[in-house]
Amino acid sequence: QDSQQANEQVASVGTLEQLLNTEVRQDIDESSVLNKSITLRVEQTTLLDALKSIASKGHLKLSYDTQLPVLGNHLSLDLEEISIQDALWKVLENTGLRFAVSPSGQLILMNKNEKLTIQRVQETITGTVTDARTGETLPGVNILLKGTSTGASTDGEGYYEVTVPSLQDTLVFTYIGYQRQEVAISGRTEIDITLQPQAISGEELVVVGYGTQERQDVTGSVSTISSEGLESRPATNMTSLLQGKSPGVTITQSSGQPGQEDHSILIRGVGTMNNSSPMVLIDGVEASMDDVNPNDVESVSVLKDAASAAIYGSRAANGVVLITTKRGNRESMNVSYKTHIGWQQATRLPEYVSSAEYGRLLNEANINEGLDPRYTQEEITKFETGSDPYNYPNTQWLDLLLQGSGFTQNHDLSFAGGSDVNRYRVSLGYNEQYGLMEKANSDRYNLRINFDSDVTDWFDLGVNASLTRRETTNPANPFNSGGSVYQFFRQANRIPPIVANKYEDGAWDRHDDGNPIAWIEEGGKYQEKNSRVVGSLTGEAHLMEGLSLQGTASANYELSDGKDHDRTIAYGDGSVQGPNSVEDQVYRSSVTVLEAMLEYDRRHGDHGINGLLGVYRKRELGNSLSAYRQEFPSNDISELTAGSQEGWSNDGSAVESKLGSYFGRINYDFRSRYLVQANLRYDGSSKFAREQRWGWFPSFSAGWRIAEESFMDDISWINELKLRGSWGKLGNNRIGNYQYIPLISLGQNYNFGGSASSGAAQTSPTNPDITWETTTEMDIGFDAGLFENQLSLTFDYYNRYTDDILTSVPVSDIYGLPAPTVNAGAMRNRGIEFEVAHNNNIRDFQYDVSLYGAYNINKVERYENPDIGTSIRKEGIAWNSYYGYEAIGVFQNEADVDASPHIPGNTPAVGDQKYQDQNGDGVINGDDRIVLGNTIPEITFGFNLGLNYKGFDLSTFFQGADRVYRTIHPEAMWPFQNGAKVQQMHMDRTIVENNEVVREGRYPRVVTTALTGHTTSYYQFSSFSVLDAAYIRLKNIQLGYTVPVTWSGDYLSNVRVFFSGENLLTITGFPGNYDPETPNGVGYPQVKTYTLGLNITF
Amino acid sequence: CGDGFLDVTPKNSLSDNTFWQTEQDAELALAGLYENWETWSNIIYFDGMSDNAYYPGWSHKIDGSASPTNLAESYWGDPYSGDWFEYGRIRKYNNFLEKIENVSMDEATKERYKAEARFLRAYNYFYKVMMFGDMPLVTETLGPDAVMARTPAEEVKSFILQELDEISDKLPVQNMVQSEGHITSGAARALKARLELYMGNYATAMEDAQAVIEMGVYELYPDYRQLFLSESDNEEAILSIKFTQDIYPSRHPQFMLPGMGGGYANVSGTYDMVEAYETMNGLPISEDPTYDPDNPFENRDPRLEKSLLYPGQEWDGRYYNPLDQQIPNEEGDMVSNPDYYENSVGSPAGLIIKKYVEPMPEAVMQNSGQDLMVIRLPEMYLTYAEAAFETGQNMAQGLEYLNRVRKRAGLPEATALTEALVRRERRVEFAFENLRYFDIVRWDLGEESIDGTVYGVRKGSVNNETGEVTWESEHIILEERNFVAERNYLLPIPQREMDNNPEMTQNPGY
Known part of the structure; x- marks a missing residue:
């Protein structure tokens, strides 16, 4: 009753x-x-x-x-x-x-039939719910008594009041976008709660190709990085920010040079012998990752498997990176200002010996070769004491070079807001970086405007516009053009300390190629101004319920304007480097895309159906123009018109390529439990002859959300468990243009009778049969969320087979042209990826940890004619593995030399490197070479740890690689190579006396190359030069503090200050103090950065 | 599927389908043939493979350490440097000969163009067969899959001789000034004479040399020094590479000039070369009692001073000094000396090859307009003289020709042809002109001329005020060379070709 x-x-x-x-x-x-x-x-x-x-x-x-x-x-x-x-x-x-x-x-x-126990409520519990990060109160938070449907929600002030039958019960707090929290009442009547924003949640929207999907519905292998994951780390560019954020995504930065960091991005290893970098889209428009301001980014999705990427067809074979920028919302204007300043230093620098040490080792090298010592003891003493600093100097060139401040600053200001009809977000960004050397700096300005309008109830309009301006200035030198500072670093790493920088009278001294310090101080400069405009306009018409038609037009214009101004430099020895010259270069490119899409998205009861049909057209144009003059009347004049007409020159060229596509997709799910997806893309490329032009690229994927099954109901600790599988085929056409057309190159000129005669000849090979290379990839994986999603797991296994790889296969010389590009190779990448993440909070203390790892094995499966050099491209071996002799120590004595096999024609000496005769035929020759190590890391891993306590946050991020090998430049590897200097590591050498090894060091006996440029035994490419480049590095550590709202007052809604350090610690066995991530040996070094930052939201 | 949208046309190049139609196309293609037909470094560095010179970059080609993998030497700015194996130029020549047939143009011009292409092809095969022995003789354009066995050297040589014979009538009788750089009848006959001589066909060699001499368009240039420099476009040249500043420049001066002033001093003379020059008395140093080993550069064949820059010689307002580590600067302070033989831009032998260079600003060192001699009239004189000596025929005419060369040099006339005289005159006259190595090969002097230690000048000190040199007894040691007889003077077939052409075989000893 x-x-x-x-x-x-x-x-x-x-x-x-x-x-x-x-x-x-x-x-x-x-x-x-x-x-x-x-x-x-x-x-x-x-x-x-x-x-x-x-x-x-x-x-x-x-x-x-x-x-x-x-x-x-x-x-x-x-x-x-x-x-x-x-x-x-x-x-x-x-x-x-x-x-x-x-x-x-x-x-x-x-x-209705459930027996409702009606009982008198004994207790009322009150409290306030706030955001753990910002301290703001949260309205509308749901509070439920665990195990019942009863509860309450917070009011506008975040205050709640809930009546419970017993103080021994548990309350469950839930709020969209925040982590669910269970709190045992434990006898309290007042409970204040802070909720942690949620990174992974069942309702997370994932950006996928041409649309979004709920995370739970994704059947491919997609990694996402949300803005929270990006915002916390100050970075000057987008690419470095993504480093280590996702398993299977390998990002390396080969230089720390401002504006020229030279990132390479690989998804699941090197997928082809051609360009292996992924396709990057910013708001659906193909663009460069360097042209987006990191602060504008809302989320990044990395489509790793073929099925996810297949909707992009031909260009997606190496994965796709989708960047979505922030947009306005329907709120009143929100203003945010972010800034950081920082300082850069080289991570690791080679340690060079003093001039006295250099002289002693040079003497030893000469004696080793039966020559007289180069320096007398008296001279060595002068080097040692510095008594005659101009003739017997001890010049540390690298120290002289690294005089730049390395200062960086960054400012970002954004305004976002909107009304019911229109939404906008406008952001301005400025970044300035000074290099490790003087006069090298880079500025970047960004402006982005995103605008959305619901024009009518059936028509929406979206406009994106992005303007990027980059200005880079570098000192110029006589040997590099285009702003490369390579020769500055190479020379500073090469010129021995026995060469003075300046004479006593202040005039510049020089080495063979000049003096890099003189180049900086008196030489010219290279300036590049790069402007890029990317704009897109999208209109979407809602034709009927679930059916919409969308059209997009986009354009990406780039104008790059470079000026190379070399000045004449006079040296103290009377020599002059010059003449002064100016080269102006202009590069223009445009990419225009037209796209139309019909989309159907509707749920019919248990059946969810989403379909897509699209058509795509792209045209790419590139134009370059350059002009050169020399012998200007003054070093200070840098406009072409002032230069001499003698020796002037100009040049120009253009390329064009086109792509056309038709594509479609169907998603189907039954009760959001069984998910299937199919994609099909039909691509045509101008890079192939008509008959070979078109390619079909299909893919399929399926998912099963096991956790939704009724038999899983009893297993309460599993919140989500999804099995995924996919298969797909993709294409790649990233080769040069016009390779199917026999071309006659102009400019093959000769000189008849003292005047230029224009010449023409075929200089490049032709292959009319080339067509798409295809990548077929299978991926199996699962996602799991356990213990109220506090522990999440993702695992993937993939097998990617790239066939008909467009590559040149070595041909016999008698053909007489370089090898043509043919569909010749096949390679396989197989690997696993996993990610484990855990987050929890203990009262006010929150933490999250995540660990990811990837293991990838690359193997060439077909390559008809092996390409063998110091690296090998051959069936059964990882692409571009190092290849050479196996070094087995040094010859100990004459008897050892006589008894050991030699390289024909070479007579080694005691203390020289000895090589293994692999086939035992008594000679060391090409047949004795073996695979010495792979250049693509087989294992990559990362580890994130985040801590939050009240307003404080600390995050650290480690990243590393294993089973990878690298070499360094010969001038860094060997002492005295090509007139170069000596490092501390070279001192650990083998010492030979009276034809006997008296001390065996890591290096063989020291010799100079000046007199024995072909000491064959010494410089053979062998296992000695192939260095283990495994490392673990503290990529980033950051400590931040969010000022409580009560302090920041009414106008500021959020204030955060932070300190961040990049690349602060590296653990590696790599020799010579070189950076294992990208050991170049003689170029611009890798940098570490210390940063202080401030974020304010009004 | 709307294919038309995807059609593009190349914007920077002509397409083979539309080329090869007019006489203008043929002209373009002809200039394309001449581009890099021969390079300065092949001419100048080549003596580094002999007892005349020392060039560390090419040492491995001669010191016994040549191997199939270390052979290639690509030199920046000089694409075919040291690579006589490659077939890129052969393809260009063959393609020209095939395609020009369909071009409608003046028939006589077409015949001359074809003859020029055939000469260039024969010239290229001449080096191939001399350097590698048996080589695939490719006379048509091949596809990328082509592989081919080696054609016996004798067959390749017959082909070259036959080609040169056939085209010499089709080419104009002109010197290089008149032909403005185009191949002439004289060039074809002269190259033929060179190969006949190398093959020991002395009678034919003599005949061909005489034919060239009798053409009457060639003349000895009076000044042996300027012959190679500002006056290098002269009537002595039978075959030369035509360079023009800014348009088609040679970069050789920077690589040859002394370090002080911006050169790299890459290639040096050897002391053996110095000793090969006679004294002013027309005698070898070993036979002239007036020769003073402590003043080795005095009273010598004037060509020595014109070909080599040695310690104490005046140069660019100073005395060349490769012997002292330090030299005084203008203020009199002692500063380091870039020319010092142990410095990286010093000549390691203390002997700069001067023949092709004179002081110049660093700015134009890689922009030289000097032509480079490939074949010049004295080679015909000395070919005739050698053939006369070897056959015993026309000895008087041979001696007269040889004395024309000595007279121009400023030496006393010789009185009789001897083997030593013929060979010495050839070595000295053509020092650093790429003839010495093939002479060593055909005279089989490997054991004698190649094997052993290579020396530079004696160590010592140069008085920077007077140029006087104080010599020590010891010579600078350059390197140790090891002559491997079983290799038959042939270079190894590059490993890349061994890997890519299953029909290819390796030369003995590699």
Whole structure:
């Protein structure tokens, strides 16, 4: 009888409050909503859709148990001018369900027959819910008594009040975008809670090719990085920010030079013998990752497997990086200012010996070769004491070179907001970087405007515009053009300390090629101004429910303007480097794309269907223009017109390529439990002859959300478990243009009778048969969320086979042209990737840890004619593995020399490197070479740790690689090579006396190359030069503090200060103090950065 | 599927389908043939493979350490440097000969163009067969899959001789000034004479040399020094590479000039070369009692001073000094000396090859307009003289020709042809002109001339005020050379070709 009464009470009033209290609380008046008059017409609609329809008319949020079987029942109704309350009862007739409405507007469905225990509530608990990061109070947070449907929600001030039957119960706090939190009441009546923003949640939207998907519905292998994951780390460019954020994505930076960091991005290893970098799209427009301001980025998706990438067809064979920028919302204007300043230093620098040490070793080298010592003891003493610093100097060239401040600063200002109709976000960014050497700096300006408008209720418009301006200045030198500073570093790393920088009278001294310090101080400069405009316009028409037509036009224009100004430099020895000259270079490129798409997205009961049909056209144009003059009347004049007409020159060229595509996709799911997807793309490229032009690229994928199955209901610690599998085929056409057309190159000139005669000849090979290379990839993986999603796991296995690789296969010289590009090779990349993440909080202390690892094996499967040099491209071996002799120590004595096999024609000496005769034929020759190590890391891994306590946050990020080998430049590897200097590591050498090894060091005996440029035994490429480049590096550490709202006042909603350090610590066995990530040996070094930053939101 | 949208046309190049139609196309293609037909470094560095010179970059080709993998030497700015194996130029010549047939143009011009192409092809095969012995004789354009066995050297040589014979009538009788750089009848006959001589066909060699001499368009240039420099476009040249400043320049001066002033001093003379020059009395130093080993550069064949820059010689307002580590600067302070033989831009032998260079600003060192002699009239004189000596025929005419060369040099006339005289005159007159190595090969002097230690000048000190040199007894040691007889003077077939052409075989001893 009690139960019946309760039901009737609910039925008559229908508020949640009355479920909890037998006393009717008249002061909460929801009747105004329930009495609202509506019209409802439904025709063979599911019960759920009918309820949703009613809820939306009453502005109520529908809450229900998805397991309720009756929700799929179909019904037809025609109700005019009926109250919501009556409509609900009508709809729920004969369903066994009833409803309740909470004060916050939740419409809750529950089982009518469930015995409702009505009891007097003993206790009331109150408290405030705040955001753990910002300290802001959170309105509308749901609070439920665990195991029941009863609860409450916070008010506008984040305050809540909930009545519970017992103080031994547990409360569950949930709020969209935040981590769910369970709190045992443990006898308290006042509980304040902070909620942690959620990184991974069931409702997370993932950006995928041409659209978004809920994370739970994704069936391919997609890694995402949200803005929270990016914002915390100050970086000057987008690429370095993505480093180590996703398993299987390998990013290396080969230089720390401002504006010329030379990133390489590889997804799942080197997939082809051609350009292996992934396709990058910013808001759907193909662009360069360097042209987006990191602060504008909302999210990044990395599409790793073929099925996810297949919608992009031909260009996606090496994966796709989708960058989505932030957009405005319907709120009032939100202003944010972010800044950081920092200083850079080289991570690791080679240690060079003093001039006295250099002289002694040179003497030893000469003696080793039967020559007289180069320096007398007296001279060595002069080097040692510095008594004659101009003739017997000890010049540390690298120290002289590294005089730049390395200062960087970054400012970003953004405005975002909107109304019901229009949304906007405008951002301005400025970045300035000074290099490790003087006069090398880079500035970048960004402007981005994103605008969205719901023009009518059936038509939306979106405009994106991005302007990027980069200005780079570098000192110029006589040997490099285009702003390369390579020769500055090479010379500073090469010129021995026995060469003075300046003479006593202040004039410059020089080495063979000049003096890099003189080049900086008196030489010219290279300036490059690069402007890029990327714009796109998208219109979307909603034709009918679920069906929309979208058209996009986009253009990407680049103008790059370079000026190389070399000055004449006079040296103290009377020599002059020059003449002064100016070269102006202009490069223009444009990419225009037209795209149209028809999309259908609708749910029919248990069946979710999404389909897509599209057409795509792209045209790429590149134009270059350059002009050169020399012998200007003054070093200070840098405009072409002033130069001499003698020796002037100019040049220009253009290329064009086109791509056309048709594509389609179908997604289907049954009850969001069984998911399938199919893609098909048909691509045509101008790089192939008509007959070979088009390629079909299909893909399929499927997912099974096991956790949704009823048999999993009892396993409460598994929140999400999804099995995924995919298969797909992709194309690649990234080779030069016009390779199918026999070309006659102009400019093959000769000189008849003292004047230029234009000449022409075929200089490049032709292959009319070339066509698409295809990549077929299979991927199997699972995603799991355990223990209330506090532990998440992702695992993938993939097998990627690239066939018909466009590459040149070595040909016999008698052909007479370079090897043509043919569809000749095949390679396989197989690997696994995993990611484990855990987050939790212990009272006010929150932490999150994640670990990822990837293991990739690369193998060439077909390459008809092996390409063998110091690296090998041959079937069965990882692409471009090092290849050479196996070094097995040094010859110990004459007898050892005589007894050991030699390289024909070479007579080694005691203390020279000895090589293994692999085939035992008594000679060391090409047949004795072996594979010495792979250049693509087989293992990459990363580790993130984040801590939060009240306003403080600390994050650290380690990253590393294993099973990878590198070599360094010969001038860095060997002492005295090509007139170069000596490092500390070279001192650990073998010492020979009286034809006997008296000390065996890491290096063989020292010799100079000046007199024995071909000491064959010494410089053979062998295992000695192939260096283990495994490392672990503290890529980033950051400590931040968010000022509590109570301090920051009414106008500032968020203030955060932080310190960040990049590349601060590296653990590696790599020799010579070179950076293992990109050991160049003689170029611009890798840098570490210390940064201080401030973020303010108004 | 709307294919037309995807059609593009190349914007920077002509397409083979539209080329090869007019006489202008043929002219373009002809200039394309001449581009890099021969390079300065092949001419100048070549003596580094002999007892005349020392060039560390090419040492491995001669010191016994040549191997299939270390052979290639690509030199920046000089694409075919040291690579006589490659067939890129052969393809260009063959392609020209095939395609020009369909061009409608003046028939006589077409015949001359074809003859020029055939000469260039024969010239290229001449080096191939001399350097590698048997080589695939490719006379048509091949596809990328082509592989081919080696053609016996004798067959390749007959082909060259036959070609040169056939085209010499089709080419104009002109010197290089008149032909403005185009191949002439004289060039064809002269190259033929050279190969006949190398093959020991002395009678034919003599005949061909005489034919060239009798053409009457060639004349000895009076000044042996300027002959190679500002006056290098002269009537002595039978075959030369035509360079023009800014347009088609040679970069050789920077690589040859002394370090002081911006050169790299890459290639040096040897002391053996110094000793090969006669004294002013027309005698070898070993036979002239007036020769003073402590004043080795005095009273010598004037060509020595014109060909080599040695310690104490005046140069660019100073005395060349490769012997002292330090020299005084203008203020009189002692500063380090870039020319010092142990410095990287010093001549390691203390002997700069001066023949092709004179002081010049660093700015124009890689922009030289000097032509480079490939074949010049004295070679015909000395070919005739050698053939006369070897056959015993026309000895008087041979001696007269040889004395024309000696007279121009400023030496007393010789009175009789001897083997030593013929060979010495040839070595000295053509020092650093790429003839010495092939002479060593055909005279089989490997054991004698190649094997052993290579020396530079004696150590010592140069008085920077007077140029006077104080010599020590010891010579600078340059390197140790090891002559491997079983190799038959042939270079190894490059490993890349061994890997890519299954029909290819390796030369003995590699």
